[in-house]
Amino acid sequence: MKKIYYGKQTIQKDDIKEVVKVLKSDFLTTGPKVKEFEKALCSYTNSKYCVCVSNATAALHISSLLLLNENDLVLTTPNSFLATSNAILYAKAKPVFVDICEDGNINLDLCEKLLLENKNIKAIYVVHFSGNPVNQKKLAFLREKYDIKILEDCAHSIGAVNNNIKAGSCKNSDISVFSFHPVKQLTTGEGGAILTNDKKIYEMALQLRNHGIELKSDIAPWHYEMNSLGYNYKLTDIACALGLSQLKKIEKFINKRRKIANRYEKFFKKFEFIKPLYEFTFDSSYHLYVVLIDFEKYKISKKDLFLKLREKGIFLQYHYIPINQQAYYKNLGYGNENTPFMDDYYKKAISLPIYPKLSKKEQNFVQDSIIEILEKG
Incomplete structure (x- = not known):
């Protein structure tokens, strides 16, 4: 695989x-x-x-x-x-x-x-x-x-x-x-x-x-x-x-990332409880492509989605666990900041595969697999 x-x-x-x-x-x-x-x-x-x-x-x-x-x-x-x-x-x-x-x-x-x-x-x-x-x-x-x-x-x-x-x-x-x-x-x-x-x-x-x-x-x-x-x-x-x-090739690499991001956006916009972190823009060089999923509307947790996708060979990532919630920072007195947008983001965000060698076929497999798992629960 x-x-x-x-x-x-x-x-x-x-x-x-x-x-x-x-x-x-x-x-x-x-x-x-x-x-x-x-x-x-x-x-x-x-x-x-x-x-x-x-x-x-x-x-x-x-x-x-x-x-x-x-x-x-x-x-x-x-x-x-x-x-x-x-x-x-x-x-x-x-x-x-x-x-x-x-x-x-x-x-x-x-x-x-x-x-x-x-x-x-x-x-x-x-x-x-x-x-x-x-x-x-x-x-x-x-x-x-x-x-x-x-x-x-x-x-x-x-x-x-x-x-x-x-x-x-x-x-x-x-x-x-x-x-x-x-x-x-x-x-x-x-x-x-x-x-x-x-x-x-x-x-x-x-x-x-x-x-x-x-x-x-x-x-x-x-x-x-x-x-x-x-x-x-x-x-x-x-x-x-x-x-x-x-x-020397960075603009080609970034253009490929933008094409992948644009395709992701067009695909996921069809679903009510999934949205891109921000609308497609040529300003971004798309190191990451993040979508927000309202997991409460589905019958599966973020963790289970990650694990089931790994069974298919798809390794998502999450960026990032809030720094102020890390154990070391809590020991310094952090952790009680008023950050409602960060808290909501942490519940919903996942980072999808995005890199120049990612093929359309692989991207379609990622997209379809996410929806299949979310809808089956």
Whole structure:
């Protein structure tokens, strides 16, 4: 039985060829492909500076150390992978969880209300959930009016656009962060990137990526100085060669994802108690495709739907268990936030398979299987 997962990398012959070239070269890490990939990402996103790192969590960690101070309050979403808010804790700052909108993204109107009530809020960490970007005009307004730091977690959203602003451009933020995990729109195996338009942030991010070291070749060819407590968060030339090859095809990959999303929407709109998280839009780069199912109207639980689909070889996923409800966060005093939209979302949401190699036949099988199981109960 062929298994269908919610996400999957698309590796082709040209990708393999580029990786093999690096394997035969003089540099496997900290070489020319890293800078080439960083330059290509700047060109693609219209940002000034880029620092590639070992994964998106490393990118979030470095970014938080550069943006935050101890005990800063940071508005963020409960609807993300743990790394988004964990990075706030790494910097000894304090996440403040804000409810989501109907599209799964953080509610920026609620963020503004909290900013008016509490002058100790120093930053907002927004996540462009599933590939669907937040409203950039609202982001610009909040940044200018309240003089706060803004980080865009673009782990889901490379290739997304809102108001002609590409995800990662940092037009209305201090830092944007990418993920290149295999289930994302492009992959380097593991990997991430920090993007910024601030030269000082860029220079410090370079240091923190490499143990806090700054090379001082003007003193001596071998001389280096450790000026900060950094980390070993470098990304290899092998990974960057794969990333460069993938980046050349990213628009094709995203267009395929959009076609799959459009077909899902047309299919599920025929059913009263199933709806897409948001209407189809070319703004989204569709890392995920989420549908909301009113399980109370059917005779089956979300868990049983997952298990019965696995018997057919279909592996759905759920994104995400609310971060503030995790045991670690509850031990810190979280868990009682007023988040009715997130709570309702958690009851209803499932993530369907979406990746460039998903065939129409496989998509039809997924759709039909979901309806069959729901209606049989």
